[in-house]
Structure formats: structure tokens, C-alpha cells
Amino acid sequence: MQLTDPTTFTEWVQPHSIEWYKQLSDIQGKYIYSxxxxxxxxxxxxxFDKEVTKTTVVRKVLDIGCGHGELTNECGSVAKEIIGFDVTAYKLG
Known part of the structure; x- marks a missing residue:
């Protein structure tokens, strides 16, 4: 059995790049953490998530690289204010 180098395909997209996440979003109709x-x-x-959530109580929080926003949403229930930012164009809901 011979394995093919995936980077030689014309539609190759570097994993975890902005283009890769956009491709996932386009295929699924939205970006989800699957x-x-x-x-x-x-x-x-x-x-880690529980410890971070404890430290956000009544604080203003900026979650950079929040991905699909699960931790941002969890911390949002206790934070004074929270903003999640990611390079993917993901909408909640």
C-alpha cells in the first residue's frame, strides 16, 4: 500500500488555518466543534475550564481564540462582561 502525500492535491488546505476553518464552515453550513x-x-x-470560569466571576473578559465559543458561553454566565474573538466567521445559534 502506498500512501499519497495530501499536500500534493490541488485542493489541499493546511489544517487549522483560516482557510481550513472556513472550509469546515462551508461544508457544515456553520462552524461547529465536531x-x-x-x-x-x-x-x-x-x-482548566473550571479554573478559568472561577477566575472570570464579575470580571470583564476577552477570550481570544474562542473557536466555537463553548468556554466563552460558560464564562458568560458569571462574568461581568465577556467578548469572544476568533478568526473563524462563526455565529452562535
Whole structure:
């Protein structure tokens, strides 16, 4: 079996680039985070998210690189004000 170098395809898009996220958004009709962790909680990500949420209570928060906005939304329930920013053109809802 011979593996083909994917970068040689004419429609190759660099993973995790702006173009890659736009392509995901175009294919799915919106940008969604489609990967699910196979690790049960507590795991590093869930512990980190809980600690960050604790530090946002009644504060103004800027979440740079928020992706699909899950953590931004979670922190939004306790923050004084929160803005999520990402290079993808994603709309909630």
C-alpha cells in the first residue's frame, strides 16, 4: 500500500488555518466543534475550564481564540462582561 502525500492535491488546505476553518464552515453550513474527547472527566481540559470560569466571576473578559465559543458561553454566565474573538466567521445559534 502506498500512501499519497495530501499536500500534493490541488485542493489541499493546511489544517487549522483560516482557510481550513472556513472550509469546515462551508461544508457544515456553520462552524461547529465536531470532535469529542474520549477521556472521561475529570481531565486536563475540564479542570482548566473550571479554573478559568472561577477566575472570570464579575470580571470583564476577552477570550481570544474562542473557536466555537463553548468556554466563552460558560464564562458568560458569571462574568461581568465577556467578548469572544476568533478568526473563524462563526455565529452562535
Amino acid at each position: 470532535w469529542n474527547s474520549t477521556l472521561t472527566e475529570p481531565n486536563g481540559e475540564s479542570i
